[in-house]
Amino acid sequence: MSFVNPASKEINCKIVYYGPGLGGKTTNIQSVYQKMSGKADNDLVTLSTENERTLFFDFLPLELGEIRGYKTRFHLYTVPGQVIYEASRKLILRGVDGIVFVADSQVEKMESNIESLRDLENNLAEQGYDISTIPMVFQWNKRDLPNVMPTEEMDMRLNKWSCEAYEGMAVEGRGVFECLKSVTKKVLVNIKRDF
Amino acid sequence: MDFNYFKEHIGTFLSDKNMTDAKVFLTDMDGYLLYSSKGDVNKSLIALIAGVYQGAHKLYSMMGEGKEIPSLSLGEGADNLFIKLVTIKGRELLLSSVLSDITYPARYKMYLKLLADELVENYPETENVELPKKNEAGGFLFDDISDEEVDNLFQL
Numbered sequence: 299m300s301f302v303n304p305a306s307k308e309i310n311c312k313i314v315y316y317g318p319g320l321g322g323k324t325t326n327i328q329s330v331y332q333k334m335s336g337k338a339d340n341d342l343v344t345l346s347t348e349n350e351r352t353l354f355f356d357f358l359p360l361e362l363g364e365i366r367g368y369k370t371r372f373h374l375y376t377v378p379g380q381v382i383y384e385a386s387r388k389l390i391l392r393g394v395d396g397i398v399f400v401a402d403s404q405v406e407k408m409e410s411n412i413e414s415l416r417d418l419e420n421n422l423a424e425q426g427y428d429i430s431t432i433p434m435v436f437q438w439n440k441r442d443l444p445n446v447m448p449t450e451e452m453d454m455r456l457n458k459w460s461c462e463a464y465e466g467m468a469v470e471g472r473g474v475f476e477c478l479k480s481v482t483k484k485v486l487v488n489i490k491r492d493f
Numbered sequence: 494m495d496f497n498y499f500k501e502h503i504g505t506f507l508s509d510k511n512m513t514d515a516k517v518f519l520t521d522m523d524g525y526l527l528y529s530s531k532g533d534v535n536k537s538l539i540a541l542i543a544g545v546y547q548g549a550h551k552l553y554s555m556m557g558e559g560k561e562i563p564s565l566s567l568g569e570g571a572d573n574l575f576i577k578l579v580t581i582k583g584r585e586l587l588l589s590s591v592l593s594d595i596t597y598p599a600r601y602k603m604y605l606k607l608l609a610d611e612l613v614e615n616y617p618e619t620e621n622v623e624l625p626k627k628n629e630a631g632g633f634l635f636d637d638i639s640d641e642e643v644d645n646l647f648q649l
Contacts, residue, residue, distance in 0.1 A: 301525040306496070310525045336649050343537045345544075354544060359536035362646040366635065370646060373524065373540065385555065389547045393523035475647065483643045486635045 308369045311485050312393055313478075316418050317400035318410035319351070319379030322439040325468040326400060327356050327374050330478060333471065337361055352378040355390050365486070372482065379414065388421050396433040396485040398477050400468070401456055403438045403446040408455065415456055429459065433484030436463035437477045442470070494521075494584065498617060499528040506608050512601070516591045519579075519612075522547065527586065542589045546576045566602065571595050575602050579609045581616050588612070 301310040315323040324344070331342040337360055345354040356376040363370065377387040399418065401411045419429045438452050449465060457463055462480050466473025499519055507513055507530060519528040524543035526534060550562050567574040573592040578585060588609050595601050 301521065301523065312523055334647070334649070337647075341537060343541065354548065357537060357540045357544075359540070365638070365642055365646060368634075371536075373536075385551055386548075389544070389551060392547070393521075479640075479643050479647060482646065483638060483640065486638055486643070489634055 306369070307367055308371065309486075309489065310371045310373065311395040311482075311489070312373045312375065313396045313398065313481055313485065314390060314394045315374065315376040315398045315400055316387075316391075316414065317379060317439075318402055318407060318414040319381075321379060321400045321402040321407070321411075321414075322437075322466070322468040323376040323379060323400045324352055324356050326398065326437070326439075326466075326474050326477070327358050327376055329468055329471045329474045330360070330374065331358050333475070334360060337363070351380065352376055353383075354378065354386055362482075370486075374478075381413075381417075384417070384421075387417070388424065391418075391421050391425060394422075394427070394432070395488070396481040398435055398437060398481055399456075400437045400439050400466070401452060403440045403449075403452065404443055405445050405447050408447060408452075411452075411456055433481055433488050434459070434461045435477050435480045435484070436461055437466040437468075437473055438463060439466040439468050439473070441465045441472075442467045494527060494581070494586075495617060496527060499612070502612060502615060503528055503530065503608065506604075506611065510604050512604065515601070516593070517605070517608075518542065518587075518589050520587050520589070522585050522587065542574075542576060542587060545574075546578075546587055546589075564602075564606070568592070571598060573598050573602075575605060577605055577609045579612055581613055 315326055317323050328342065343357040347353045358374040360372045360374060362372060375390050377390050399415065422429050422432065436457055438449050440446065453463055464473045464476045468474055503517060507515055507517065515530055517530040518526065518534060518539060520526050520539050520543055522543055524540035526539050546565055549565050553562050561578060564577040571594050575592060576587055576589040579588050588605060590605055592598050592601060
């Protein structure tokens with residue numbers, strides 16, 4: 299849940315990048331860090347295995363400046379995508395305000411996408427969230443690869459909630475900020491209802 | 494939460510105990526900072542404190558004990574990381590301190606536990622929090638936020 303400090307007029311929000319292993323979640327957050335280093339509150343924290351798979355989480359605090367007199371801070375997290383790290387994913391989802399679901403566009407990865415989305419839905423439900431109401435955007439990542447599924451089909455099979463969806467090539471930064479801006483707006487709009 | 498209460502109470506306590514050099518933080522479970530004895534603080538550090546505590550707590554729970562860890566202490570001798578769970582009005586917070594080259598770490602931790610107890614006991618029944626007005630900025634916070642305003646947030 300977003301954290302508002304009325305005294306100092308600060309708003310802190312938590313955005314989690316979710317999706318199957320090797321789908322590009324860490325690449326997304328690294329791309330944000332590279333381009334926004336001037337606004338990154340501190341360094342990108344990466345807790346990864348020896349072969350650079352996410353072990354616990356990546357964390358990037360962003361101080362985005364003021365909007366209507368409120369300072370906005372966004373905490374970006376990724377979850378570890380590998381199935382075995384389910385407990386870690388549940389922890390990281392606590393207090394989430396918005397989700398970027400990074401799906402792998404390769405045809406052979408569709409089952410992994412579906413499994414990860416089901417995992418997200420269940421983990422959110424365990425914490426009392428309804429996936430249909432939480433601010434969420436999809437990124438169809440790795441569009442540069444040759445064996446990708448048409449976006450219409452990905453949308454049909456994954457995006458049951460008609461969320462906004464963007465094509466992505468996170469390694470080149472494409473689609474990264476479109477997703478982040480979109481979820482940022484949804485999160486900010488959502489604060490008004492809860493506050 | 495009442496930020497002023499934390500600022501005043503923790504500041505007074507640290508001063509009374511001659512611990513003004515201490516690095517003491519109060520955060521919520523999501524790693525948001527409510528108080529820092531050292532002013533600006535590394536946000537990544539705060540997120541890691543919350544992550545470490547939650548990870549340890551989950552580990553403890555999964556190993557069969559099923560209880561909450563009231564405090565967590567990492568390190569030996571003069572250099573420690575100490576995290577204490579504080580539950581105020583049903584909200585779980587973390588009082589943490591980085592102990593670096595401390596001569597009497599046990600006494601230091603005892604004081605932090607005492608501080609945690611006092612924060613709970615003395616928390617005001619009625620929070621002295623000034624909430625923003627609902628109609629501020631022409632609506633309810635950001636109800637008519639535009640794409641341009643969001644774009645501006647990302648301008649370097």
